[in-house]
Amino acid sequence: MKPIYLDNNATTRVDPAVVEAMLPFFTEHFGNASSIHAFGSEVGKALKKARSQVQALLGAEHDSEIIFTSCGTESDSTAILSALKAQPDRNTVITTNVEHPAILTLCEWLEKEGYIVHKLKVDKKGRIDMDEYKSLLNDRVAVVSAMWANNETGTIFPVVEMAELAAAKGIMFHTDAVQAVGKVPIDLKNTKIDMLSLSGHKLHAPKGIGVLYLRRGCRFRPLLRGGHQERGRRAGTENSASIVALGMACELAQQKMEFENTEVRRLRDKLEKGILSQVTHAFVTGDPSNRLPNTANIAFEYIEGEAILLLLNKVGIACSSGSACTSGSLEPSHVMRAMGIPYTAAHGTIRFSLSVYNTEEEIDRVIKEVPPIVAQLRKLSPYWTDKGPAANPEAAFAPTYA
Amino acid sequence: MWEYSDKVREHFFNPRNSGPLEEANGIGDVGSIQCGDALRLMLKVEPETEIILDAHFQTFGCGSAIASSSALTEMVKGMTLDQALEVSNQNIADYLDGLPPEKMHCSVMGREALQAAIANYRGEEWSDDHEEGALICKCFAIDAVMIEDVVKANNLNTVEEVTFYTKAGGGCAACHEGIEEILAKVMAERAGPGEVSPPPACPATPEAPKPPTKKLSIVEKIAKIQEVLESVRPMLQRDHGDVELADVQGKKIYVHLKGACSGCMMEAATLGGIQQKMIETLGELVQVLPSSHMPVEA
Numbered sequence: 001m002k003p004i005y006l007d008n009n010a011t012t013r014v015d016p017a018v019v020e021a022m023l024p025f026f027t028e029h030f031g032n033a034s035s036i037h038a039f040g041s042e043v044g045k046a047l048k049k050a051r052s053q054v055q056a057l058l059g060a061e062h063d064s065e066i067i068f069t070s071c072g073t074e075s076d077s078t079a080i081l082s083a084l085k086a087q088p089d090r091n092t093v094i095t096t097n098v099e100h101p102a103i104l105t106l107c108e109w110l111e112k113e114g115y116i117v118h119k120l121k122v123d124k125k126g127r128i129d130m131d132e133y134k135s136l137l138n139d140r141v142a143v144v145s146a147m148w149a150n151n152e153t154g155t156i157f158p159v160v161e162m163a164e165l166a167a168a169k170g171i172m173f174h175t176d177a178v179q180a181v182g183k184v185p186i187d188l189k190n191t192k193i194d195m196l197s198l199s200g201h202k203l204h205a206p207k208g209i210g211v212l213y214l215r216r217g218c219r220f221r222p223l224l225r226g227g228h229q230e231r232g233r234r235a236g237t238e239n240s241a242s243i244v245a246l247g248m249a250c251e252l253a254q255q256k257m258e259f260e261n262t263e264v265r266r267l268r269d270k271l272e273k274g275i276l277s278q279v280t281h282a283f284v285t286g287d288p289s290n291r292l293p294n295t296a297n298i299a300f301e302y303i304e305g306e307a308i309l310l311l312l313n314k315v316g317i318a319c320s321s322g323s324a325c326t327s328g329s330l331e332p333s334h335v336m337r338a339m340g341i342p343y344t345a346a347h348g349t350i351r352f353s354l355s356v357y358n359t360e361e362e363i364d365r366v367i368k369e370v371p372p373i374v375a376q377l378r379k380l381s382p383y384w385t386d387k388g389p390a391a392n393p394e395a396a397f398a399p400t401y402a
Numbered sequence: 403m404w405e406y407s408d409k410v411r412e413h414f415f416n417p418r419n420s421g422p423l424e425e426a427n428g429i430g431d432v433g434s435i436q437c438g439d440a441l442r443l444m445l446k447v448e449p450e451t452e453i454i455l456d457a458h459f460q461t462f463g464c465g466s467a468i469a470s471s472s473a474l475t476e477m478v479k480g481m482t483l484d485q486a487l488e489v490s491n492q493n494i495a496d497y498l499d500g501l502p503p504e505k506m507h508c509s510v511m512g513r514e515a516l517q518a519a520i521a522n523y524r525g526e527e528w529s530d531d532h533e534e535g536a537l538i539c540k541c542f543a544i545d546a547v548m549i550e551d552v553v554k555a556n557n558l559n560t561v562e563e564v565t566f567y568t569k570a571g572g573g574c575a576a577c578h579e580g581i582e583e584i585l586a587k588v589m590a591e592r593a594g595p596g597e598v599s600p601p602p603a604c605p606a607t608p609e610a611p612k613p614p615t616k617k618l619s620i621v622e623k624i625a626k627i628q629e630v631l632e633s634v635r636p637m638l639q640r641d642h643g644d645v646e647l648a649d650v651q652g653k654k655i656y657v658h659l660k661g662a663c664s665g666c667m668m669e670a671a672t673l674g675g676i677q678q679k680m681i682e683t684l685g686e687l688v689q690v691l692p693s694s695h696m697p698v699e700a
Contacts, residue, residue: 302462303462304438304439304462304463304464304467305438305464306438306464306465307414307463307464307465307467307468310414310465311415314415323438323464332438343438344462347438347462379420379421380417380420380421380459380460380461380468381460381461381462382431382440382441382442382460382461382462383462397431397440397442398431399431399432399433399440399441399442
């Protein structure tokens with residue numbers, strides 16, 4: 001049976017039209033855009049076109065605000081380190097405690113280096129407290145970095161409003177929009193967002209290409225110094241084939257934005273309802289009323305995520321989990337813990353993330369396959385009896401903890 | 403994803419002896435829900451012979467936790483309680499043709515459940531003496547708690563010493579930053595407030611041996627050499643290895659590395675560590691060499 005891919009927040013398939021657009025840049029158009037001869041100038045023109053395609057999807061005012069990087073992580077690191085380097089009198093970073101590791105791990109390191117990092121807490125639905133946020137904005141803050149949409153739950157942060165509040169206090173604002181770009185409309189020229197990170201492979205472009213949007217006039221210090229590429233803001237020979245691919249992917253994402261927010265959303269909702277109507281003791285995490293159209297994160301209580309994934313994989317269904325075991329760490333997903341999801345549920349969270357390629361038949365099959373897998377694992381669980389969860393699960397099974 | 407052995411996959415997809423065991427007379431509940439694993443082991447023990455007639459499990463956990471539980475129930479059936487107490491977590495992992503380093507704690511949980519269930523049958527109190535920390539060295543599955551304990555107990559100062567005592571950091575070396583952080587933390591505690599000094603990035607050069615108060619006789623010297631070897635043997639045996647003295651020729655001490663130690667990628671580090679201890683104990687510069695380096699007798 002054909003495998004079903006529902007892990008599009010992890011990475012996506014490169015669209016065939018994107019592959020077709022990029023292939024000539026490995027062969028006949030292999031030139032270095034910096035060269036003066038014809039081999040180079042053709043590539044230069046292609047990069048210019050790609051830059052304008054990205055600009056259009058982001059609603060940026062100028063194409064020179066688009067800086068090509070190697071990935072979302074590089075864009076994130078560049079943005080935050082630049083804000084700190086360019087403003088040596090400011091030593092504080094504000095972020096949230098549900099960010100991607102690309103931000104959180106960097107911030108942990110910055111703390112070791114002596115910087116101050118404030119991580120905004122979230123409520124049970126993964127929403128930040130705007131009053132807490134406002135209270136932290138002061139002239140020691142170099143940059144605020146908040147994700148546009150959460151990779152695990154799809155929950156959307158009010159980044160446009162947050163950026164305005166920061167701008168009013170003269171503070172730079174960065175958003176990691178890796179999950180949002182291509183899934184929700186973005187119009188940067190009408191916002192106060194100074195920097196934005198995106199990653200090609202989340203929107204059907206290849207891996208190894210990202211973008212940092214840098215508002216004109218925003219003070220900047222490069223991460224990589226060297227050649228004059230990207231106007232000296234990101235040295236290193238351009239990854240021309242992937243840049244062309246990303247440009248194409250952005251154009252396609254623009255065309256499919258409507259479909260993503262109607263048809264993909266409908267399939268996601270159908271999947272969610274179909275599973276929850278059959279499986280008890282399961283719930284949607286995050287804020288269902290304000291999230292990406294493609295993401296459903298469901299916590300299955302009393303069972304563990306990796307075991308669910310292995311059984312799903314056996315029937316050809318690919319998704320991911322917030323359990324500790326799938327990451328090799330001791331703690332379940334920091335996003336689930338930040339929302340106060342109990343351990344017995346946090347370990348059993350499964351993320352289904354759709355793309356425009358998923359079909360009705362696929363969703364129907366997943367709705368059919370998931371309930372028996374949950375039932376099979378619950379049979380093995382010490383928190384579960386024939387009739388449902390043990391009367392008082394925490395008391396019925398209270399192991400000696402290591 | 404993990405590289406699970408076929409045996410792990412087989413036990414996960416077709417777990418043996420799962421579900422409650424009505425006639426159980428020894429039950430062990432252990433685990434760590436933070437790590438996403440918890441296990442109830444149920445034993446049916448024949449009182450006269452103390453033979454385990456049946457064993458069942460219920461597990462909240464990942465693929466390898468379920469597979470380890472299933473394997474454990476198969477292994478202990480038919481054993482006496484005393485035999486069952488001899489089952490180590492390594493035995494469980496071996497039964498499954500190995501577990502990924504990140505997953506070794508699943509086998510540890512199995513062994514603890516077994517001890518807890520036997521204690522429960524015997525009416526004893528079982529307490530867990532094992533604390534688990536974040537995994538630092540993935541090559542040898544060594545966690546932060548273990549490294550910190552060893553650093554404290556042995557007054558270690560360098561990554562190289564940590565590698566000798568725990569193996570952590572002896573493989574791909576990606577965890578050296580993590581080990582340095584633990585060293586810095588412990589050394590800061592040791593130094594007390596206000597005297598924080600970073601750990602030396604390079605291994606410290608061994609201190610010049612103190613001149614011996616009196617010259618050791620050859621018998622005294624060999625006794626001391628044996629003493630040093632005895633002190634490192636438990637550590638090597640834990641990893642299925644061993645060492646014994648082959649010969650002493652002047653300043654050269656030849657040893658046989660046995661079991662898992664022979665041909666191990668860590669051989670040089672093991673010998674280096676033993677040599678360091680020899681130098682400290684004997685108070686003179688000596689060289690510790692594998693027996694394969696012994697000069698062939700004429």
